[in-house]
Amino acid sequence: MMESRLYRIEGRVQGVWFRESTRREAEALGITGYAQNLADGSVRVLACGDPAALDRLAEWLRQGPPLARVHRVEMIGSPDECPGAFTTS
Numbered sequence: 819m820m821e822s823r824l825y826r827i828e829g830r831v832q833g834v835w836f837r838e839s840t841r842r843e844a845e846a847l848g849i850t851g852y853a854q855n856l857a858d859g860s861v862r863v864l865a866c867g868d869p870a871a872l873d874r875l876a877e878w879l880r881q882g883p884p885l886a887r888v889h890r891v892e893m894i895g896s897p898d899e900c901p902g903a904f905t906t907s
Contacts, residue, residue: 866900
């Protein structure tokens with residue numbers, strides 16, 4: 819069963835390879851979607867895949883890559899869109 823989740827991650831998450839690291843983690847888990855920098859300094863992540871894999875990605879988002887300092891991860895929705903790959907923009 820496919821599920822989709824939309825997250826907003828706050829903290830020091832831009833300029834620290836957060837999006838690229840998220841893409842790699844998501845692809846390893848078989849998740850599609852995207853990671854996108856927002857103007858307020860946060861990152862938005864759309865993740866689509868198996869619920870167990872999404873749970874594992876959510877745990878990873880709370881830590882992020884080594885240079886990141888995640889202060890907050892908020893699930894802000896469950897959209898219907900699911901792209902065929904994981905991209906960064």
